Each structure stands twice: as C-alpha cells, then as structure tokens.
Amino acid sequence: MLSVIVFVPLAAAAVLAAAPGVPDRWARWAWLAVSTVEVALVAVVVAGYDTPAAGGLAFEERVRWIPSVGSSYHVGVDGLSLPLLALTAAVFTACAGHAVREEHRPRAQAALFLFLEFTCFGLFVAQDLILFFLFFDLSIVGMYFAIAGWGHGQRARSAMKFFLYTFLGSLALLLGFIGLYLAADPHTFDIPELVAAAPLAGSPGVGGLVLAALLLGLAVKTPTVPFHTWLPPAHTDASAIGSAVLAAILLKMGTYGFVRIAMPALPDAWRAWSWAILTIGVVSVLYGALVALAQTNVKRMIAYTSVNHMGYVVLAVGAAGVVADGAREARELAVTGAVTQMVSHGLITAALFLLAGVLQERTGSYEMDHYGGLAGPAPRFAALFAIGAFASLGLPGFSGFVAEFQIFAGSIGATWGAALALPGILVTAALFLRALQRVFTGPTRGKSHGFGDLRAHELWPVAALLTLALLIGVVPWPLLDLVAPASATVVDLVSR
Amino acid sequence: MQLAALLPEACLVVGAVAALLAGSFLPRTRQWGARLIAVTALVASGAATLVVLGDPARTVMMSAFAVDTATNVVRLVVVAGTLLVIGLGVDELAGQQRESETYALLLLSALGASVLGGSNDLLVLAVAFLLTSIPLYALIGIRRDAGAAEAALKTYLLGALFGILLLLGLTVLYGVGGATAYAALADGLRTAPAAATAAGAVGVVAGLMFKAGGVPGHFWVPDAAQAAGTAAAGFLTTIPKVGALVAVYRLVVGLPDTVAWSLLVAVIAAVTMTLGNLAALAQRDVRRLLGWSTVSQVGYLLLPVAVAGRTDSALPSLLLYLAGYAVTNLAAFAVVAAVPERRTVDDHRGLAATSPWLAAALVVSLLSLVGTPPTAVFLGKLTVFTAAWDGGLAWLVVVAAANTVVSLFYYLRWIGPAFRAAGGAPQDGQRRPYALVAAVLAAACVLALGLAAGAVSPVVEGPVAR
Numbered sequence: 020m021l022s023v024i025v026f027v028p029l030a031a032a033a034v035l036a037a038a039p040g041v042p043d044r045w046a047r048w049a050w051l052a053v054s055t056v057e058v059a060l061v062a063v064v065v066a067g068y069d070t071p072a073a074g075g076l077a078f079e080e081r082v083r084w085i086p087s088v089g090s091s092y093h094v095g096v097d098g099l100s101l102p103l104l105a106l107t108a109a110v111f112t113a114c115a116g117h118a119v120r121e122e123h124r125p126r127a128q129a130a131l132f133l134f135l136e137f138t139c140f141g142l143f144v145a146q147d148l149i150l151f152f153l154f155f156d157l158s159i160v161g162m163y164f165a166i167a168g169w170g171h172g173q174r175a176r177s178a179m180k181f182f183l184y185t186f187l188g189s190l191a192l193l194l195g196f197i198g199l200y201l202a203a204d205p206h207t208f209d210i211p212e213l214v215a216a217a218p219l220a221g222s223p224g225v226g227g228l229v230l231a232a233l234l235l236g237l238a239v240k241t242p243t244v245p246f247h248t249w250l251p252p253a254h255t256d257a258s259a260i261g262s263a264v265l266a267a268i269l270l271k272m273g274t275y276g277f278v279r280i281a282m283p284a285l286p287d288a289w290r291a292w293s294w295a296i297l298t299i300g301v302v303s304v305l306y307g308a309l310v311a312l313a314q315t316n317v318k319r320m321i322a323y324t325s326v327n328h329m330g331y332v333v334l335a336v337g338a339a340g341v342v343a344d345g346a347r348e349a350r351e352l353a354v355t356g357a358v359t360q361m362v363s364h365g366l367i368t369a370a371l372f373l374l375a376g377v378l379q380e381r382t383g384s385y386e387m388d389h390y391g392g393l394a395g396p397a398p399r400f401a402a403l404f405a406i407g408a409f410a411s412l413g414l415p416g417f418s419g420f421v422a423e424f425q426i427f428a429g430s431i432g433a434t435w436g437a438a439l440a441l442p443g444i445l446v447t448a449a450l451f452l453r454a455l456q457r458v459f460t461g462p463t464r465g466k467s468h469g470f471g472d473l474r475a476h477e478l479w480p481v482a483a484l485l486t487l488a489l490l491i492g493v494v495p496w497p498l499l500d501l502v503a504p505a506s507a508t509v510v511d512l513v514s515r
Numbered sequence: 516m517q518l519a520a521l522l523p524e525a526c527l528v529v530g531a532v533a534a535l536l537a538g539s540f541l542p543r544t545r546q547w548g549a550r551l552i553a554v555t556a557l558v559a560s561g562a563a564t565l566v567v568l569g570d571p572a573r574t575v576m577m578s579a580f581a582v583d584t585a586t587n588v589v590r591l592v593v594v595a596g597t598l599l600v601i602g603l604g605v606d607e608l609a610g611q612q613r614e615s616e617t618y619a620l621l622l623l624s625a626l627g628a629s630v631l632g633g634s635n636d637l638l639v640l641a642v643a644f645l646l647t648s649i650p651l652y653a654l655i656g657i658r659r660d661a662g663a664a665e666a667a668l669k670t671y672l673l674g675a676l677f678g679i680l681l682l683l684g685l686t687v688l689y690g691v692g693g694a695t696a697y698a699a700l701a702d703g704l705r706t707a708p709a710a711a712t713a714a715g716a717v718g719v720v721a722g723l724m725f726k727a728g729g730v731p732g733h734f735w736v737p738d739a740a741q742a743a744g745t746a747a748a749g750f751l752t753t754i755p756k757v758g759a760l761v762a763v764y765r766l767v768v769g770l771p772d773t774v775a776w777s778l779l780v781a782v783i784a785a786v787t788m789t790l791g792n793l794a795a796l797a798q799r800d801v802r803r804l805l806g807w808s809t810v811s812q813v814g815y816l817l818l819p820v821a822v823a824g825r826t827d828s829a830l831p832s833l834l835l836y837l838a839g840y841a842v843t844n845l846a847a848f849a850v851v852a853a854v855p856e857r858r859t860v861d862d863h864r865g866l867a868a869t870s871p872w873l874a875a876a877l878v879v880s881l882l883s884l885v886g887t888p889p890t891a892v893f894l895g896k897l898t899v900f901t902a903a904w905d906g907g908l909a910w911l912v913v914v915a916a917a918n919t920v921v922s923l924f925y926y927l928r929w930i931g932p933a934f935r936a937a938g939g940a941p942q943d944g945q946r947r948p949y950a951l952v953a954a955v956l957a958a959a960c961v962l963a964l965g966l967a968a969g970a971v972s973p974v975v976e977g978p979v980a981r
Contacts, residue, residue, distance in 0.1 A: 039871075087831070087972035088898060149897070153888035160887060163927075168934060175931055179924075186885075186923050190916040197901050197912070 098505025192236025241273030259376020293340030303330030349432025356425025530556020538615020549615030584977025589632030604746025631758030677725035684718020740806030749848030788814025822906025836895030846957030865937020
C-alpha cells in the first residue's frame with residue numbers, strides 16, 4: 020500500500036515527462052487528479068492505521084535491495100510519519116490546484132512536482148538509511164529544478180546556492196549514516212535495527228561525532244541558525260508552489276530526521292548534547308523572529324518566520340533529551356508538540372506562500388511599501404492572508420496554538436531554559452500584525468490600485484489548507500492520539 | 516590450459532590485428548568492416564570472460580598473471596567501456612581517414628588495460644604499462660591538428676618520464692625484494708630495507724598514477740581530453756584508469772608494513788581529488804571540465820586502495836566504483852559526442868528544449884559523477900567511503916565528502932544552462948544517432964547499476980589470487 024502511494028506519482032511523472040504530445044490542459048488536470056488520488060490513498064492508510072506496538076511499524080514492507088551493504092527497501096509508517104504523509108498529500112494537492120492556470124511549461128512542471136511528491140512520500144515512509152538518503156537527495160535535485168526553471172529574479176543563483184548548501188548537509192548526513200552503519204554489529208542501514216541496537220551507546224567520542232554529522236545535515240535542511248542563509252533567497256526567487264512545497268514539506272525532512280533517526284539511534288549522544296540543541300532551537304526562534312520583523316519583503320518575511328517556527332521544533336526535541344528520567348509527561352508533550360508543529364507549520368506556511376505568490380503574479384513585487392490598503396480592492400485576498408497570519412502567530416483555535424502550547428508546556432516542564440524562547444511568540448505576533456497593517460489597511464495606494472482579487476484556483480487551495488489548520492486547532496485529538504504513542508516511544512528510546 | 520585462461524586477451528589481440536589488416540584492404544567507404552571486427556572481438560572477449568566469471572581464483576604463467584574476480588571485472592568493464600566508446604564514436608569516426616587504425620589502437624590499449632589489471636608480476640606490469648600507453652599517444656594525436664599534436668606530445672613526454680620512474684621503481688623493488696612475482700616479492704620485501712622499499716614503491720605508484728591520471732601524473736589528462744577526438748577522449752579518461760587502479764591495488768596490498776604505503780596513497784588521493792576539483796571549477800570548455808573531473812574521480816577511487824588489505828570491503832568497493840565510474844563518464848562523453856558543436860558550458864543553453872533525451876542523459880551522468888542516489892557512482896561512493904572509514908581513514912572520507920560538495924558546483928554550471936532558453940548557443944549540426952543512443956543507453960545503465968545494486972554486488976566479491 021505504501022509503495023503504491025510512493026510510486027504512483029513517479030509513474031505519472033514519467034508518463035508526463037516522456038509524452039511530449041500531452042496537451043497542457045491535460046497535464047495540469049492529470050497532476051491534480053493524481054494528487055487527489057494520493058489524498059484518497061493516504062486517507063485509506065490513515066483509516067486502516069492501528070497504532071503498532073512500541074517501536075513497531077504499520078503497513079510495513081521489506082524487500083531485498085543491496086544485501087551486500089545491509090540495505091533493503093524497507094518502508095513503514097508510525098505516528099511520527101503518518102501525519103507528515105497526510106500533510107504531503109494535502110500540500111501537493113493544494114499546489115496542483117493552484118497551478119491549474121499555469122502557462123509556463125505546465126507539462127514539465129506537473130512532471131517535476133509529481134516527482135517531488137514521490138521523493139517526499141518516499142522519505143517519510145523510508146525505514147532504511149540509504150533509502151532515506153536517496154529520497155533526501157532526490158528532493159534536493161527536484162527542488163533545484165523547480166527554483167531554476169520556474170522561479171524569478173536571480174533564480175539560477177538562488178537555486179545553485181540552495182543545491183550547494185543542502186547538498187553539503189546531505190553529505191554530512193551520509194557520513195553520519197556510514198558511522199552508524201559501521202558501528203552496528205552486524206553492519207546495517209536498517210533504521211529499526213539501528214534504533215534497537217543504539218550502536219554507539221558505549222562510545223561517547225565517536226557517538227558525539229556521528230551525532231554532529233547528522234545534526235549538521237539535518238540542521239541545514241531544517242534550517243536552524245546559523246545554517247539558514249540559503250532559505251531566504253531560495254524562497255524569494257522560487258515560484259509560489261515551489262516555495263510552498265519547500266517550506267511545507269522539504270523543511271520537515273530535517274526535523275523529521277531528528278525524531279526518526281538522530282534521537283532514537285543515538286540516545287546517549289543526544290542526551291549529552293541536548294543542551295546545545297536546545298540552545299540552537301532558542302536562538303533560531305528568537306533570531307528568526309527578529310530578522311523576520313526587519314524584513315520589508317513579504318516573502319522573505321514568511322521565509323524567516325519558517326526559521327522561527329522550525330526553531331520551536333528543535334527546541335522541543337532538544338528539551339526532550341535534557342533529563343534522562345523524570346518529567347516524562349512533559350517531554351512526551353514536547354515531542355508531540357514538535358510533530359504537531361511540523362504539520363501545522365506545513366499547512367499554514369504553504370497557504371501563506373501561495374498567497375504571497377499572488378502578489379508576484381499580479382504586480383511582480385513583494386515589497387510591503389509598494390502596497391497599502393489592499394483590503395479595498397482585494398477583500399478575499401486580505402481576509403485569507405489575515406487568517407493565515409493569525410494562524411501562523413499562534414492564535415488559539417488554529418493548529419499553531421495547539422502545537423506551540425504543547426511545545427512550551429512540555430519544554431518548560433523539562434527545563435526552565437526553554438522559557439527563553441517565549442519572546443519569539445510575541446515578536447512573531449508583532450511582525451504579522453505590522454505586515455497586515457502595512458499591506459492591507461489604510462488608503463489604497465501604490466500597486467494596490469487595480470489589484471485583482473483572488474480567483475477560484477487561487478482561493479480554494481488556500482482555503483482548504485487553512486480549513487485543515489482550523490480543524491486541527493478546534494478538534495486536535497485525532498491528530499494527537501495518532502502522534503502521542505509514537506512520541507512516548509521516542510522519549511523511551513532517548514531515555515535509554 | 517594456461518593459455519586458455521588468457522582467451523579474453525587473445526580475442527583483443529586477434530581483433531586488433533584483424534581490424535588493422537582489414538582496414539588496409541577495405542575502401543574508405545567500407546571501413547565499417549573493421550568496426551564490425553572490433554566489435555566482434557570485444558563481444559567475444561566479454562563472452563569468454565563471462566564463461567569463467569565464477570571460477571576459483573588462480574594465477575597463470577608462472578604466477579605472472581592473476582585470474583580472479585578483480586581481473587574478470589576489469590576485463591568486463593574494459594570491454595563494455597570500449598564498446599561504448601566505439602558506439603559513441605561511430606558518428607565521428609565513420610568515413611574518416613584512419614578509422615580502422617583507430618579501432619586497432621583502441622583494442623590494443625584496451626588489451627593493455629586488461630593486462631594491467633591482472634598483472635601479478637612487476638615485469639608484466641611494465642609490459643602492460645607500455646601496451647596501454649603507446650596506442651594512447653597515437654589515439655590522441657590521430658586528429659593531426661595543432662591542439663592534438665600538442666596534447667600528444669605532452670602525453671608522450673610525461674609518459675616517457677613516468678615510464679622511466681616505473682621501471683626505476685620496479686628495478687629497485689626487484690633489487691631489494693629478490694623477485695618480480697608479487698607473492699615472492701612480498702616475502703622478500705619483509706626483510707628489505709624500508710627506505711629502498713619505499714623509494715621503489717613510490718616510483719611504481721607514480722608510474723601507475725600517470726596511467727590512472729592521478730597526481731603527480733595527471734597533467735596530460737585535461738589537455739588530451741580537450742584536444743583529442745571525443746571517442747578517444749572518452750576512452751583515455753576511462754579505460755586506462757580501470758586497469759591502473761587495480762594494478763596499484765595489487766601492488767600495495769603486498770607491500771610490507773615497514774613502509775607507510777597507506778598514508779602515501781591516502782595523501783595522493785586527497786591531493787588528487789582536491790586539485791582536480793579546484794582546477795575543474797574554472798573550466799568553461801566541457802571536455803576540459805570532464806578531463807579535470809576525471810582527475811578528481813581518481814582521488815575518490817584511491818580511497819579503497821589506501822585501505823587495501825585492511826578491510827574486506829576494499830576491493831569490492833573499488834571494483835564497484837570503477838564499473839560505475841566507467842559507464843557514467845562515458846555517458847557524459849557520449850552527450851558531448853552527440854552535440855560536438857557545443858564546446859563550452861554556455862553553448863549547452865537550450866539543450867533540453869532541442870533534445871530532451873540528451874539533456875536527461877546529461878543530468879543523469881553528471882549527477883552520478885556528483886554521487887547522487889540512485890546512480891552507479893553513488894553506490895561506488897557509498898561503498899568506498901564505508902571501506903575507507905572502516906579501514907581507519909575517516910579523515911580522508913571527510914576530505915572526500917567536502918570535495919564532493921565542491922564538485923557539485925561545476926557540474927551544476929553545466930546542467931543549469933542546458934535547461935535555460937537557447938540564446939546565442941550554436942546550432943546543432945547533423946544528427947548523430949549513434950552517439951545519442953549511446954548516451955541514453957549509458958545513462959540507463961547508470962541508473963540500472965544504481966538501482967539493481969543487489970544483483971551487481973555479488974559479482975565484485977571474491978578473493979584475490981596471489
């Protein structure tokens with residue numbers, strides 16, 4: 020079942036890429052159709068999901084692949100990956116909907132994004148480090164082409180920077196994987212086996228180095244301060260749907276790597292370095308928020324809030340390792356909050372980036388100063404942007420609140436140091452309110468004149484994403500019930 | 516019976532002679548006869564290798580030549596690579612003045628590479644070195660223009676210098692070790708003076724580095740890759756390396772611990788990959804860029820050589836990387852051969868629009884050279900990194916990983932323009948169907964090798980004959 024979910028987009032991408040005769044219209048609708056089918060397939064998996072025993076996997080498949088290096092095609096889902104699988108399906112469908120009016124090489128774009136969808140699904144179900152790395156790298160390749168091919172501004176330069184930077188991270192990750200492989204006896208790349216063995220538990224020196232390599236790789240992808248500098252140019256110059264996928268899904272690959280690989284496979288090293296991770300999280304939260312506050316470009320501002328929001332996740336997973344025993348519930352709460360935040364940030368930021376793309380599409384400018392009083396000519400746009408902004412700053416009733424509340428409740432329960440990140444929420448609220456005020460309120464001026472309001476294909480995908488964020492905010496328990504057992508397992512594993 | 520063990524090599528000799536003779540008697544328009552002979556000889560050689568693939572490892576000719584997994588893999592890679600070279604070169608070579616001579620030279624040099632990979636004796640090593648080198652000089656210069664002449668002369672002079680170094684080194688090793696066969700030499704060297712052993716080993720390794728295109732014998736590679744014909748360039752940056760690197764492996768694995776040969780190879784590896792990458796960064800001409808990129812690849816290929824004998828995975832990883840590298844590099848050269856009018860990276864603007872299959876082959880081959888999964892070189896890199904780390908050279912793995920990031924930069928500078936709109940790029944000339952098919956086929960093999968790794972990896976596992 021999982022293999023079907025993973026490979027259907029690849030097959031569709033191959034067909035679209037290899038068939039030059041497909042009319043543009045068909046290509047666009049085919050992409051939307053395949054994405055919708057994926058949503059249905061993921062819904063079937065969610066419906067059929069029974070929480071497996073601690074450390075177990077549901078819908079597991081394992082096939083021989085490269086036995087000589089102890090690597091197999093091993094896929095499966097649990098409470099950590101299933102929400103992200105659902106997020107991937109939702110965001111890609113929204114992007115496909117947004118792109119049904121795309122005029123610029125729509126067939127190639129549809130093929131590329133289906134390929135990206137394949138890599139994202141593959142990464143979240145992978146239970147083998149080589150498989151994980153394969154999808155990790157392919158996602159970078161796909162996003163490079165998405166930025167370089169459909170971006171604007173200095174897109175070639177931004178795409179190159181993105182590729183080089185994240186490729187550096189992926190190689191660090193590969194070194195870490197090789198370290199884990201060699202430490203395990205027998206040598207294996209299988210994630211559940213590595214987690215069960217925790218191979219470097221007895222050697223803090225090597226364990227620390229391997230964790231450092233993994234952290235570097237994942238931190239570049241997440242991105243955390245100081246490895247975030249690729250993110251703003253990549254977002255600014257990418258197309259709307261490119262930015263949405265990059266922020267909503269690709270960034271999660273980094274944070275997902277923390278909970279899937281780094282924490283459970285290297286528990287001792289993680290506990291030993293959790294203060295450093297916590298610190299990076301706090302710095303990312305504050306620095307991301309403050310730099311976002313200083314931006315005058317809407318898209319760069321949203322990009323920096325991603326640094327801030329991903330900082331909460333890093334903060335939470337760091338806090339989960341600060342104490343070995345005690346504060347169990349608090350640490351479980353923190354990890355659950357971290358996973359919830361991944362989903363929440365994915366939905367909200369994808370919506371915001373799709374909206375920001377409308378600015379570029381209408382006037383070619385993201386500068387706040389070029390607008391003013393936009394709510395007059397474009398009330399629907401203003402309303403959705405305001406909803407997205409409030410959701411992003413953590414207003415109760417939206418998913419962001421659920422996530423951040425749990426993260427702070429759990430992290431502060433584990434260590435008071437986490438409270439240092441609290442001003443981040445305040446700054447985020449301030450910057451969003453300020454942006455709303457500058458762009459949408461006051462007399463209509465500048466490029467706001469003649470600004471066409473949202474059309475159907477721009478409206479509904481965003482509305483759907485925000486509705487999901489609202490649903491999770493109002494009725495969080497289905498998601499939390501899914502995540503909580505898995506985060507309890509992670510906390511158990513990291514406390515070994 | 517011993518001669519039968521050399522059947523794959525014999526096929527190449529017969530093929531070379533027959534191609535040369537046929538070429539002398541065939542009119543210019545029917546030189547495809549010589550091509551057919553060359554292809555038949557290569558296929559026969561490959562088939563003869565496949566038949567003995569699973570046989571136990573042994574040595575023949577008074578243990579001068581090893582017939583084991585490594586030799587057989589080298590034979591297969593050399594044969595497959597040379598077939599691919601002929602495939603990508605047909606459009607370029609057909610109807611040329613010296614078409615049949617080119618095939619004969621290719622076969623002879625391939626023969627040299629194959630013998631180099633199996634040589635288990637210093638004297639055979641010397642002969643194989645010359646057999647690989649001398650046809651190469653002619654192959655580089657066969658185009659007879661100024662650039663080719665310069666490259667041929669440069670290669671010849673360097674080849675002469677490093678040939679002397681090799682002979683000097685093996686004389687010293689023979690002098691202090693008392694034998695030329697590797698097994699007896701290893702015994703003899705155990706009690707030999709360390710300084711003399713080290714000097715001899717440095718000489719031989721340096722000579723082989725000329726063949727492999729690694730530091731310090733790399734200076735000819737970029738010039739030759741740029742100036743020679745595309746088929747010759749693809750050949751000389753691929754096939755000799757295959758034999759030479761396995762030859763280095765066989766040599767160093769028998770060296771005594773009195774000399775720090777592992778460190779020597781590790782330093783050569785680090786310098787080679789770094790220099791190759793840094794030099795490639797500045798290149799605009801794609802042939803020259805590929806030339807430098809092949810230098811850097813030798814650096815990665817030396818990783819398992821540096822840990823030879825210290826981990827079981829050293830030789831399999833070397834062979835896996837060699838196979839992956841050969842097909843990947845030739846895929847890139849096949850793309851170059853299909854659009855020879857596009858000489859610089861900027862000339863490749865609009866390639867994706869005019870010929871999407873070629874652009875796809877280019878992306879696959881270059882990303883494979885970078886080491887992106889699921890390609891052949893990724894598997895090679897993964898296994899050599901693992902082997903080197905396992906053998907205690909974790910620092911070298913970090914150097915190699917950092918170099919990989921650097922290499923991404925210049926490969927991307929080539930991929931990027933290919934997907935941009937054509938503006939001022941030269942028009943593609945006549946269609947070159949053979950090169951196009953070779954490029955797509957090779958790229959498909961790159962992916963297949965990476966994805967079907969489980970099926971390939973048992974082939975490269977096996978003991979070394981001493």
